[in-house]
Amino acid sequence: MTELIAFLEPDQAVIGRRPAIIADLARLLPESCLISDARELMPFDTDAFVSYRRMPLAVVLPETTAQVAAVLKYCNDNAIPVVPRGAGTSLSGGAIPQEDAVVIGVSRMNRILEVDYPNRAARVQAGVTNISISQAVDADGFFYAPDPSSQLACTIGGNIGMNSGGAHCLKYGVTTNNLMGVRMVMFDGSIVDIGGKALDSAGYDLLGLICGSEGQLGIVTEATVRLIAKPEGARPVLFGFESSVAAGACVTDIIGAGIIPVAIEFMDKPAIEICEAFAHAGYPMDVEALLIVEVEGSDAEMDAMLERIIAIARTHGVKTIRESQSATEAALIWKGRKSAFGATGRIADYICMDGTVPLGQLSYVLGKTSEIVARYGLRVANVFHAGDGNMHPLILFDANDPEESLKAEMAGNDILKLCVDAGGCLTGEHGVGIEKRDLMRHQYSDADLAQQMRVRAAFDPKWILNPSKVFPLDGRNGGQEGHQSALADAERMAAGTAAAGRTAA
Amino acid sequence: MSAAEILYPETEDDVARIVKEHHAAGQPMEIRGGGTRTGLGRPVQAASALSLAKLAGITNYDPSELVMAARAGTPLSEIEAALAANNQMLTFEPMDHRPLLGADGEPTIGGVFAGNISGPRRLSAGAARDSLLGVRFVNGSGAVVKSGGRVMKNVTGLDLVKLLAGSWGTLGVLCEVIFKVLPRPETAVTIALSGLNDAEAAEAMAAAMAMSVEVSGAAHLPVSVAYRFGDILKSEATTVFRLEGLAPSVEVRAERLVADMRRRGEVSVLDAQVSGELWRDIRDVKPFTFHRTKPVWRVSVAPGAGHQLVAALRLQTGVDAFYDWQGGLVWLQMEAEPEADLIRRYVKALGGGHATLVRADAATRAEVPVFEPQPPALDALARRIKDQFDPGGILNPGRMTATM
Numbered sequence: 001m002t003e004l005i006a007f008l009e010p011d012q013a014v015i016g017r018r019p020a021i022i023a024d025l026a027r028l029l030p031e032s033c034l035i036s037d038a039r040e041l042m043p044f045d046t047d048a049f050v051s052y053r054r055m056p057l058a059v060v061l062p063e064t065t066a067q068v069a070a071v072l073k074y075c076n077d078n079a080i081p082v083v084p085r086g087a088g089t090s091l092s093g094g095a096i097p098q099e100d101a102v103v104i105g106v107s108r109m110n111r112i113l114e115v116d117y118p119n120r121a122a123r124v125q126a127g128v129t130n131i132s133i134s135q136a137v138d139a140d141g142f143f144y145a146p147d148p149s150s151q152l153a154c155t156i157g158g159n160i161g162m163n164s165g166g167a168h169c170l171k172y173g174v175t176t177n178n179l180m181g182v183r184m185v186m187f188d189g190s191i192v193d194i195g196g197k198a199l200d201s202a203g204y205d206l207l208g209l210i211c212g213s214e215g216q217l218g219i220v221t222e223a224t225v226r227l228i229a230k231p232e233g234a235r236p237v238l239f240g241f242e243s244s245v246a247a248g249a250c251v252t253d254i255i256g257a258g259i260i261p262v263a264i265e266f267m268d269k270p271a272i273e274i275c276e277a278f279a280h281a282g283y284p285m286d287v288e289a290l291l292i293v294e295v296e297g298s299d300a301e302m303d304a305m306l307e308r309i310i311a312i313a314r315t316h317g318v319k320t321i322r323e324s325q326s327a328t329e330a331a332l333i334w335k336g337r338k339s340a341f342g343a344t345g346r347i348a349d350y351i352c353m354d355g356t357v358p359l360g361q362l363s364y365v366l367g368k369t370s371e372i373v374a375r376y377g378l379r380v381a382n383v384f385h386a387g388d389g390n391m392h393p394l395i396l397f398d399a400n401d402p403e404e405s406l407k408a409e410m411a412g413n414d415i416l417k418l419c420v421d422a423g424g425c426l427t428g429e430h431g432v433g434i435e436k437r438d439l440m441r442h443q444y445s446d447a448d449l450a451q452q453m454r455v456r457a458a459f460d461p462k463w464i465l466n467p468s469k470v471f472p473l474d475g476r477n478g479g480q481e482g483h484q485s486a487l488a489d490a491e492r493m494a495a496g497t498a499a500a501g502r503t504a505a
Numbered sequence: 506m507s508a509a510e511i512l513y514p515e516t517e518d519d520v521a522r523i524v525k526e527h528h529a530a531g532q533p534m535e536i537r538g539g540g541t542r543t544g545l546g547r548p549v550q551a552a553s554a555l556s557l558a559k560l561a562g563i564t565n566y567d568p569s570e571l572v573m574a575a576r577a578g579t580p581l582s583e584i585e586a587a588l589a590a591n592n593q594m595l596t597f598e599p600m601d602h603r604p605l606l607g608a609d610g611e612p613t614i615g616g617v618f619a620g621n622i623s624g625p626r627r628l629s630a631g632a633a634r635d636s637l638l639g640v641r642f643v644n645g646s647g648a649v650v651k652s653g654g655r656v657m658k659n660v661t662g663l664d665l666v667k668l669l670a671g672s673w674g675t676l677g678v679l680c681e682v683i684f685k686v687l688p689r690p691e692t693a694v695t696i697a698l699s700g701l702n703d704a705e706a707a708e709a710m711a712a713a714m715a716m717s718v719e720v721s722g723a724a725h726l727p728v729s730v731a732y733r734f735g736d737i738l739k740s741e742a743t744t745v746f747r748l749e750g751l752a753p754s755v756e757v758r759a760e761r762l763v764a765d766m767r768r769r770g771e772v773s774v775l776d777a778q779v780s781g782e783l784w785r786d787i788r789d790v791k792p793f794t795f796h797r798t799k800p801v802w803r804v805s806v807a808p809g810a811g812h813q814l815v816a817a818l819r820l821q822t823g824v825d826a827f828y829d830w831q832g833g834l835v836w837l838q839m840e841a842e843p844e845a846d847l848i849r850r851y852v853k854a855l856g857g858g859h860a861t862l863v864r865a866d867a868a869t870r871a872e873v874p875v876f877e878p879q880p881p882a883l884d885a886l887a888r889r890i891k892d893q894f895d896p897g898g899i900l901n902p903g904r905m906t907a908t909m
Binding site: 116117118119120121141142162163165169170173176177186190192194196198199200201202203204205207208211212213229230232252253255256257258259297300301303304305356357360385389423424425426427428430431432440443444445447449450451452454455456457458459470471 | 567592627628660668676691707716756808834
């Protein structure tokens with residue numbers, strides 16, 4: 001099959017040393033933490049961006065930070081690429097390995113280490129699933145806010161790598177706004193603690209830099225995250241419109257009127273049909289577009305807010321308004337939305353785009369998206385976070401048809417360029433991965449990318465960490481100085497100040 | 506200190522040209538916005554200064570998109586006036602350092618983001634860095650670089666925006682900033698609880714933050730500072746909670762919070778206007794604006810550790826204190842010496858955080874590390890990052906640490 005996206009050429013010398021490398025890894029961590037059998041490696045050959053697959057050299061699933069550090073140091077010393085992995089739910093190929101790489105998966109580091117209500121913080125290992133944090137503190141009236149659709153499976157480590165968002169980040173922000181600290185293993189195996197339970201940290205904002213760095217700056221093994229008091233109640237309301245344009249304009253007016261609900265989700269007709277067939281959420285079938293608007297608080301608060309939202313919706317000719325009357329009904333409404341990707345996967349193969357556009361451009365970009373996809377003779381379903389302009393067109397295709405697969409990818413690229421040209425960006429919450437890597441120059445100049453790569457090189461001088469991702473494969477020599485100064489530091493520390501380098505308490 | 510020569514670029518190209526020349530000549534520069542915070546940080550040793558004062562003006566503002574873009578030298582007052590005209594605001598409530606430092610001049614939006622300057626609402630709405638969506642800057646080699654953009658969610662490449670926020674002009678010269686704005690709350694009230702000691706107040710604040718009432722500011726003003734707020738507070742220790750939002754919602758939440766807090770002490774409710782004055786004074790550290798020769802520290806710790814820090818310090822030295830951010834932001838005014846080692850030792854012992862010497866004379870700031878010294882591995886990392894932005898070390902040398 002033709003592949004649009006290239007990987008780095010695997011280093012045959014590394015592949016040739018495979019038996020020795022596996023033997024070395026076996027000395028670094030318990031047998032149960034090492035996977036080298038070809039059949040057992042297969043589940044790790046891709047993530048949720050399933051069009052691309054590569055078998056890794058080996059997979060390790062460490063149980064401690066020290067084991068992660070030992071493996072990373074070994075790989076750096078021997079110039080073996082490393083691909084960090086959470087649950088493998090990346091939609092952009094962020095966790096797809098390569099033939100000469102060792103996958104370091106954090107899924108076995110899945111304990112909640114500390115819950116601290118007075119300071120509203122939880123300290124967890126990186127392999128903890130997103131939802132399990134909220135579940136652990138639910139009975140005490142708290143939750144962890146970012147809620148990606150994959151929250152049942154995805155790990156907090158992966159969330160940090162991709163700066164994950166979710167439906168409710170309109171009010172509560174994305175991962176970077178809810179992350180307070182990390183313990184991270186650096187390229188040379190040294191362990192650093194950044195941030196903690198204080199609201200802000202000293203020096204340069206390394207935490208902000210690490211969040212969304214797609215496993216290229218180090219491997220996070222622990223995180224301290226913000227807990228928030230649960231609202232008294234939450235009420236999603238369905239609004240059905242005669243057209244996508246009317247729904248889009250309604251979103252702009254709600255925000256423009258100074259009302260920030262917890263979430264505003266958008267679904268077009270194809271998405272409504274797909275989700276309803278799967279979840280039986282009771283979505284109206286006689287409308288062209290649907291908004292799920294969620295408000296929260298006490299009944300009086302929700303009534304007051306909804307009254308204003310409904311008044312705005314009426315000015316856009318809203319056809320159906322349905323308030324959830326019970327927690328069960330509310331859960332059902334969300335089930336439909338959150339299963340959108342899974343439900344789509346039942347009827348066709350799809351790729352999901354993630355461009356974000358300024359709110360005023362929503363209707364324009366929606367219209368153009370339909371035109372682009374139609375031009376390639378394909379279908380599209382739109383289901384996305386409208387309140388913050390984060391679009392998710394799902395391009396449907398048949399993966400068994402190589403030509404159609406290629407068309408889907410090309411349509412996706414055209415849509416992302418459209419988002420950038422409309423003043424937006426390539427990816428709002430899924431990350432660049434391999435998927436959007438070659439489009440980076442559409443958004444950034446060479447000077448912009450060179451600056452990012454120089455920073456990257458300060459963390460990973462040999463470019464061993466997730467090397468095929470994020471930055472276009474050509475023109476990567478911008479970070480030479482970074483390589484040298486990082487290597488010099490590493491050598492200095494290795495030469496006797498190793499203890500000083502390990503700042504972990 | 507005052508630089509011999511001040512340069513006033515009017516365009517981004519001017520900035521790039523000037524920096525390129527200085528880079529080539531190996532001449533360091535002090536980077537300035539409105540100059541209201543030049544007294545914060547280590548004194549910069551540079552023969553020339555680059556002022557962004559003439560690189561000014563709002564470049565893009567569509568209120569319905571909740572985003573504004575402005576050149577770095579735009580006065581904060583101009584930004585706030587434009588936002589107020591559309592019933593919007595900067596949600597992170599930037600502090601005005603002029604009263605505390607006794608500085609003149611006009612704060613700029615670039616300066617606000619370069620220092621990651623936030624106020625009381627940081628507790629609930631995030632810091633300046635959380636509102637900053639995009640930047641254009643000139644790095645230390647004179648290259649124009651952009652990062653981020655004008656959309657709310659963006660994970661396209663490394664987030665250099667966060668790095669630039671709070672870098673105090675040491676990584677790049679900010680030329681344009683793009684930031685999120687939010688609707689002004691329809692109304693606000695403050696619930697004032699009187700008579701609690703610091704430990705009881707910490708407990709009350711944690712309890713309020715655990716309730717579903719969306720507190721947007723939680724501060725404790727011990728008796729030693731309460732009288733500095735004039736008629737707003739009675740001269741006794743007062744713990745204050747701000748609630749903001751739609752009027753019917755605020756009413757319901759205020760009732761609920763009052764009912765809980767009554768069990769802890771005497772409660773009164775301050776209306777929107779008084780509430781506005783009170784939080785502005787807390788934001789600008791009014792209690793410590795009266796004796797400007799005394800050193801002032803800004804300490805950031807876990808909210809529950811703030812009062813423990815102060816209790817420990819009081820046994821050893823003369824210190825006055827009050828708390829914002831649920832107790833996690835401690836403002837300390839020292840009677841005499843800065844006592845940097847003592848404070849930093851206790852911060853570490855209490856679970857970590859950091860202390861910044863916000864006010865002290867230039868000689869002291871040259872000697873005592875103004876910003877919290879970093880552990881060796883992080884210090885080395887910071888240095889490598891600095892080298893990647895400013896290889897010649899010409900941007901604000903010495904501002905953050907003596908050797909960087």
